[in-house]
Amino acid sequence: MTSRSAAQPGSASTRSHWHHILLRFIVRAPEASIAVVGIILLVAFEVLSPNFLTNANLSTVSQFFSPWAIIASGEIMLLICGEVDLSVGQVFAFAPFVMHFTAAAGLPLFAGVVVALLVSGLLGLAIGFITVFFGVASFITTLGAMLLINGLTLTLSGGFPIDTPNTPLAAILGGWNYSEVFWAAFIALALHLVLRNTRWGLHTIAVGGNPTGAAEAGIHTARIKMGNFVLCSVLGGFAGILNAFHVTSIDPNAGGANVMFLAIASAVIGGTSLLGGSGTILGGFIGAAVLGILQDGFTLLGINAFTFDIITGAAILITMITNVQFAKLRLRNRI
């Protein structure tokens, strides 16, 4: 067996050069490859642009990628259990309006936030229910939900943006320069813990890896999937609220497909498989940051925005190819 021969003391000592150890680490830890890319980008942009590692720019970058980093955390849980949510960018725009109208109806703003998150969760529950119990592929369910929720937002808002309410809560909820990225990091760390160290996380992997097998082991697959739809939707709504306070405007056209695609791109380049059964939340957070750094760095260097899409697209393709190759290496126990 290959693993046995690789563990022979003789071959191990000849092979354990630093570059082999580094390679092994990068292949084994799915977050590592994207982290290396991120560090290279940080160094490159710092060398190329004197304004990159300044307080002002760092806060810009962090505000930039936080929305899709938060959504990526939820989307990764869904991807791991074998589903996807395309409508989360519409919940992003919808939730702040729910908050606004609840507060406008005379309830305190805090209650508005809670109601908005509850409504987001209900949307996720409905999407999950349709997917699980009617057997509609989540790609289709959420494609429908995407239009439907967007229509709800436009109807509710009349198509016009409104200002966010003045409140001391605003600083925590995205008003302060770094509050969004703190939330994004906190959510990523918490969900990383959930994924690696709780039954919910383990069962999420199991349901995506082998749905029949998971059911045979007695795991309630429907519950796991629906729960993760709710989680993703709530995070979408929350990211939308933070973003609204950050730009001090509730915009019916905020978020949308763009923020959703960036979240899924972050997940994928961070090392999450679109086939389900494996993924990493921290990798997704780093992936989100890398996309933010790229976009910001290119802007600082005065590179055309169109080029950015070319780079992002190529980055996704390259990381997917490497991920597949790394997975093969891992399975063969070569590295």
Next chain:
Amino acid sequence: MNTNPLTLEAHNISKNFGNIQAIRDISLTLARGEMLGILGDNGAGKSTLMKILTGYHQQTSGELLVNGTKVMLSSVDHARSFGIECVYQDLAMINTLSVYHNMFLNREILRRGPLPLLDHRAMRKKAEAALEDIGVNIPSVDVEVGALSGGQRQAVAIARAVASQAKILLLDEPLAAMGAREAALIIALIERLKARGDVSMIMIAHNYAQTLDVADRVMMIQRGTCTFEGRSAETSAAELFDIVRREYQANRVQG
């Protein structure tokens, strides 16, 4: 002849899926420490019977007794609470999870403390002990199950069932799609379990020679119903083959 008390009895079990009757009036008994082999063609109803015994499906009519007590197995968890464990043909293994996570799937050990966190260390240790206990060799319990060979996966699945205090172990085609060497390892593992005498087993299989060799008794299921039952020592593969041939020819004339 096994004279131990019966751990499992099934009386006239039938199961309909809509208008289709998957199995009809199947009865069986299983004594403690005994191994019953169930033979039959694809689609004969073996897997349906198995899924009723594991609580995955519920019978349309007929009754089940576990240790002499009548029960209706309402779910997989419910069947498990009686010590009924099944090793499915697809093994219910998650390829992207490690061996020890698979061994504790849905029976995870949690750390003590306010947060319900997984106790990876305890699970790893217990998984190693359980594998060693029944003599299963794999590189490491940290390896993803997808990296194991078919025989190793099967052995891990059996070890998982045994480690969960199985009293009645159901094996769904444990030797299917396996080379002779790997099959021999699994047969040796089953023999070791039989020698311990505390686990009763039902094995679904295709191969007459292997089944007669391993099982104490065999029964044949054809077109949803039991057509033969006998002790392995008094049954020959030729006899079983004859039953299958008669059935085949009868159907050919009809068709």
